[in-house]
Amino acid sequence: MGWSGSGSRVVPSALCAALVLTGCQNTPGTTPSASATAVRPSGYGAVFLAVGECSSSGATRAAEVPCAGERAAARVVARHDDRAENGPPCPAATDFVLHISESRPSADEDGDGLVAGGYACMRNLRPPHPGDPGEGGGPRTVVGDCVYEAGPGEVRETACAGTGGRAPGYRVTDAVTDRARCPAGTGLYVRLGGERPVGCARPV
Structure with a gap:
């Protein structure tokens, strides 16, 4: 999300990217950490797309696959059983979001015919x-x-x-708690969310 430099009206600010369904850019965030990709080894088969497991790529559908397999394209860095707009934001190093249907028997891992709905925050393996x-x-x-x-x-x-x-017009240089804490030279305020929800952006 973004604010203009002089106004405070909040408007959608992101382009959308997807593998299964769309996940819009620019939800709340902070600077990515290298530790976000250091997840546990895959537990393939235990729970559909649990944290640390991997998915294949696909324009309309992604399947869970072993992380060591040649079809593996991305790893789950966070998984939430809720709609993306209602649940916690994805980690900062997330490349895209997979939206998971509440019922996908073909992807069922335990034979009960159901897969927990929600969303998975994904990081590309390459x-x-x-x-x-x-x-x-x-x-x-x-x-x-x-x-x-x-x-x-x-x-x-x-x-x-x-x-x-x-072409870029501004770069976000700081994340602060309110606009008054932005440094001199800030030309635009961008909504980041989290504990420091205001992004201070300078012209480039």
Whole structure:
């Protein structure tokens, strides 16, 4: 989400990316940590897409696969049994979000015909990592990301290198508790959420 530099109207600020269903960018976030990818080894088969397990890639559907297998494309870094708009935000290093149906017998792991619904926060096993700072993607806006003004009171994330089709206008340099704590030279305020919900962005 983003705020314009002078106004306070909150507007949708993200492009959407998906494997199973869409997960919009720019939900609350902070700077990614390398430890976000250091999850436990896969427990493939125990629970459908539990933390540490891996999925295949696919335009309309992703299956759980062994992390050591050649089909493995991404690993679950967080899993929540709720709708993404109602549940906790994904970790900052998340590359995309998978939305999981409440009933998918073909993916059932324990034979009861049901798979817990919710969403899985995914990290690609190999580059690119759109959720990393400045890469122009992922479900969160974080310190180091770049945005451009998409309209009155609206910003969207784009790659800082200018490879996302739109040139960056601002880079988020700080995350603070309120606007008054932003440093001099801040030209735009961006909603990050979390304990430091205000992103201070400078022109680039």
